[in-house]
Amino acid sequence: MNNPNKYRLRRTMMFLNCQKPSLIKDPYVYKPDSIMLDLEDAVAEREKDAARYSLYHALQEIDYRGVERVVRINGLDTNLWREDVRCAVAGGCDSIRIPKTENADDVRTVEYAIAEAEREFSRPEGSVLIMAALESARGVINAMSICDSSERLFGIALSGGDYSKDLQVSISGTGVEFMGARQHMVIAARAAKVQCFDTVWTNLDDMEGFRREVEIIHSMGFDGKSIVNPRQIPVVHEIYTPKEKDVIFAEKVIKEIDTKKAQGIGVFTVDGKMIDIAFYDGAKRTIALAKASGVYKGDL
């Protein structure tokens, strides 16, 4: 199973209520990296059926112009999630977000249902990826095994609302209550070579607070953030835009290593300093980010 989308760029993952046609008709104009079409919390209990019909036709008929289409299904403790998976896979989604993931078995349970749906609706095996939202203390503690649970899993996301309740704290806006979870999750994700995403910021009146939080999670190593409003997108993308000197350095690293490797040379220098092969992946990431941010127009 080798899905090229597994490591795509996901700086911004925007939640959209499947039940609202005005939201799902053209969110791509805001240029998020991913949209998360929500069948879970945003949809009222009596509209769960309606949301699925909307989702199916949106996935089938709306050209999302390369934006990743993740579907958030209902929790494994409901009788809704299996039909959610069938609907999302049949519609042609790229990924499924599992809410309230407690352990690796949860991921495998969903993975089994996805594989079944892929066969039922004649989609290539492995075409649908998975991300797991960790929303409890137990889920966060199990981050490592969750990250290792499935080849389909591209990343884990912190879901701060439920997690803070489980931790018996309130959300302060300073991030102090999430410190442990964030650090632990990033380390687990990196160890398993998957991505890690931060929780939403819901106070739209406090854009300064939002900016501070994005700066923090960016420097902690998160790959991106879940967002609730398109206004948040430019802020995240700006903070995730590599600095000019980093882009220049990354370009030199890649060119140096590619050329020397082709010549069979194993010693690399940039600007007179020795570098090693460990710089290569980081440099590639920097260039990818720079391209997505529109600040790199080079030939790499």
Add this chain to the structure above:
Amino acid sequence: MEIKKTAVAGTLESSDCMVTVEPADKGLQLELESAVIRQYGRQIRKVALETLKRLGVRKGRVSIVDKGALDCTIKARVECAVMRAAEHEGRINWGGMIR
């Protein structure tokens, strides 16, 4: 699908439509009210009737109050209202009856 009871789906928000399906003794009636009826009335009717046909609805009164919904939303709301009116439960035939 047999329309067993009155059911509604959708809202009157912008880009949405509200579909009401009621049982009828014979025939299929479609009423449409839309802010864009002069430019898209024909297209909305066509999509609604095709959807009803796919769902196998032969008898019923269907009314659509449209607020500028795209075709995909018209389909979704008609399907949802019909499925509710037919008291459908269980797995849904994605890609078959629903497409």
Add this chain to the structure above:
Amino acid sequence: MINAVGREIPEEILEITGKEPFQGNFYRDDKPVTLHGPTIRPVMNNEKSKLVGSIREALEKCDAHDGMTVSFHHHFREGDLIVNMVMKEIHEMGLKDIRICASSLGKAHTALVPMIEDGTITDIESSGVRGGIGEAISKGKLKGLAIMRSHGGRVRSVATGESHIDIAFIGAPTADDYGNLRGIGGKADCGVLSYAIVDGNHADHCVAITDCLVPYPNFPAHISQTKVDYVCVVDEIGIPSKIATGAAKPTTDQRKLLMAQYCTDVVVNTPWFKDGFSYQTGVGGASIASTQYLAEIMRERNIHMGFGVGGLTKAMCKLLDDGMARVMLDVQDFDLDAVRSLKNPNHHRIPAAAYANPLNKGAVVNKLDYVVLASLEVDVHFNCNVVVGSDGMITGAQGGHPDTAQGAKCAIVICPLLQGRIPAICTDVTTVTTPGESIDVVVTDYGVAVNPARQDILQALKEADCVPLKTIEELRDIAYSIVGEPDKVEFEDRIVGIIEARDGTIMDVVRQIKEI
């Protein structure tokens, strides 16, 4: 006859109106024009009082009669009480066949609809009409033709005598007993009286209506005592909260912010953005946001605006207060901050004639570098429609759209690609109000299109690589791919209105809507 924007103007309409079809923007440039003077009754007797006890008395003293033309200004916007107040009297007097010549009419004037239906009002000349009157005209209830003309076009029509005003009614926030009028100092301030100045100059009779009588002389007067026959004091001339509202809160709608960003990127990357540039913009969320983005860049690059003009808002007046703009030229105030800003010595009132009249010796719009406009529809020929809705119903006003678009070196139209299901970029606009030759750039949430006639702008934007450039056809195709191609709206044969070009030629006709 097919005019210069490809619209069929029927011979009968040319005959009835005595007008020519539109022949291009500069058709009447440098051609001699004779101006019209009013027939007035001088006030020499120094014992005579101009105060009248009621509007009825004023009407009688001004020889109100069947078939006369009465005029109004729209500085009180949706808070206006004057039009309804005067027309109610005229209606009660049983007068018929009245022609209204207003600078604009809005939703506040729906009370006129029964008077259209019973033949009291048979002709309307206005920048446009919204709400009930628009619907009544579109449904064919007006006996005569509605004439929609721009702010500059109205001045041209009145000044050349094409529109002959029998009685002008000028709502004035303050007046003295001898008819010196000001837009400030009263209970319902609108700041300026720019649109009414031409009425004062050319109407046979002129009645000032105020709810705030002040001691003589009410100076400096915005309209002078030398133009005013009578002054009538009433309880209320307007609803202040609907005249100059509090400044609109900055928009938080990311779609508008996105278009605002594109618009600013277009402005700052075209050659006229340099110290001393001139600028006009509108009152919509995207326009105001783009002014704020522009202000940031002006600060960064130390570029100052030479002058700003137009209907003004807080965002524009702040540039003046912050020393970022040298002069503001004011024909209308959209918020209270703009009214307050008139205290600034560099904030000047100008008459609508100076602003936009095409047939004088050069209007301010001719000196504009940039104008930022909106539009209901733009077609692949860059023609704009700001008057008739895509459903065929009259629902908007020309305002200064055709004037500024023609005058400015770079006319930018901002509109979201889709309004609900309606595509704003289309193959042919429902009605042409501003010709494509005036429109240079169209900014949408899906990309920016440049009029191919403006290779200079296209080149500058390509080099700057600052906005997603599309052709206008591409934008239309994207719109149609999302919402489907709309069916053509069906009309009856009867023509209910004409869209007049700035110079008085006919841009397009509006037909009666078909009942469905």
